[in-house]
Amino acid sequence: MPDALPPDPSKTPRQRWMAVLARADAEALQIRLGDAPRYTVLRGPEAGLVMVRGRTGGGGAPFNLGEMTATRCTVRTDAGLVGHAYVAGRNERLAELAALADALLQDPMRQSALLRQVIEPLAELQEARRAEVAAKAAATRVQFFAMRNMRA
Amino acid sequence: MSASVDLPGFADPVAKAQATFRAVLDAMARPGTIHHAGEDLAAPAPLDQATAAVLLALVDHETPLWLDVAAAPARDWLAFHCGAALVAEPNAACFAVALSLPDLTQFPAGSHEAPESSTTLILQVPALASGTRYRLSGPGLREPQVLSVSGLPAWFTTQWQQNRALFPRGVDIILCAGTTLTALPRSISIEEG
Numbered sequence: 001m002p003d004a005l006p007p008d009p010s011k012t013p014r015q016r017w018m019a020v021l022a023r024a025d026a027e028a029l030q031i032r033l034g035d036a037p038r039y040t041v042l043r044g045p046e047a048g049l050v051m052v053r054g055r056t057g058g059g060g061a062p063f064n065l066g067e068m069t070a071t072r073c074t075v076r077t078d079a080g081l082v083g084h085a086y087v088a089g090r091n092e093r094l095a096e097l098a099a100l101a102d103a104l105l106q107d108p109m110r111q112s113a114l115l116r117q118v119i120e121p122l123a124e125l126q127e128a129r130r131a132e133v134a135a136k137a138a139a140t141r142v143q144f145f146a147m148r149n150m151r152a
Numbered sequence: 153m154s155a156s157v158d159l160p161g162f163a164d165p166v167a168k169a170q171a172t173f174r175a176v177l178d179a180m181a182r183p184g185t186i187h188h189a190g191e192d193l194a195a196p197a198p199l200d201q202a203t204a205a206v207l208l209a210l211v212d213h214e215t216p217l218w219l220d221v222a223a224a225p226a227r228d229w230l231a232f233h234c235g236a237a238l239v240a241e242p243n244a245a246c247f248a249v250a251l252s253l254p255d256l257t258q259f260p261a262g263s264h265e266a267p268e269s270s271t272t273l274i275l276q277v278p279a280l281a282s283g284t285r286y287r288l289s290g291p292g293l294r295e296p297q298v299l300s301v302s303g304l305p306a307w308f309t310t311q312w313q314q315n316r317a318l319f320p321r322g323v324d325i326i327l328c329a330g331t332t333l334t335a336l337p338r339s340i341s342i343e344e345g
Contacts, residue, residue: 042160043233074232076158 021098045073045092161233172209179335184297196229202328218245277303290340
């Protein structure tokens with residue numbers, strides 16, 4: 001479930017837009033990007049496995065939760081900007097579009113327009129979906145008072 | 153990530169890496185024979201296509217890579233496409249790239265327990281069809297093989313004798329020029345002429 005976690009507010013603008021692009025829908029991203037300039041694919045899109053690590057309770061020692069499929073892509077626009085994308089699953093089209101969008105967003109001339117037309121609407125959509133899932137989940141919540149006291 | 157990566161790797165990574173690996177394998181099995189690699193690869197300066205193709209096929213994050221000063225401009229490309237761990241000291245290298253013959257004794261020659269842990273030197277030379285003639289003989293060659301290489305210094309054969317004397321330890325060399333390559337495994341003896 002890619003929308004489970006809200007974006008970390010402490011991240012840089014580029015980390016934020018890369019996170020939004022990675023969770024976007026390929027169709028929606030394609031429509032919002034419109035006509036893109038010419039670009040070269042430097043690497044990929046290629047799928048591989050990424051080890052997801054977690055922390056055990058108490059001590060916080062890391063452990064390997066399991067491997068997940070991820071797809072990465074790197075493109076270079078003819079203006080020389082290099083964009084990267086890593087997306088969950090094997091959505092190669094999304095990886096390529098997200099890498100292209102990352103490259104275009106690094107262009108100071110385009111950045112504010114793209115943030116307004118592409119990133120903000122997608123982020124709002126993702127936030128709304130996250131809130132909806134959270135609300136549905138909250139309705140099923142069971143309060144274990146004894147456990148809560150112990151944790152507090 | 154460096155922004156100076158402006159060239160892609162193999163257009164068809166799996167097939168091209170396998171074809172290049174096969175070319176290196178054949179070259180090692182028949183020392184001194186000429187094989188081809190990297191014909192449609194856009195190699196980063198100053199590397200030739202065969203050199204770049206061999207590196208894409210062989211080097212990854214588990215094989216520390218040493219570059220000589222002349223090859224250093226390609227480091228960003230290699231770091232990006234191979235994920236190579238670049239090392240500053242030749243004695244930590246699994247693979248080494250050089251545009252002129254370095255001192256072979258500075259590379260690990262492996263141990264008697266693990267002779268495969270020696271360095272493989274990928275040496276880019278100006279040409280593999282002209283220049284000094286060398287006679288190769290040894291395993292893999294029924295008849296002595298004649299190989300012409302330009303750009304090797306006069307002390308190469310002397311140093312190669314020292315390298316061969318270490319057998320089964322020793323450094324292997326892959327020679328690359330343009331889109332051609334050949335190999336000099338440690339088992340081969342080399343004489344000028």
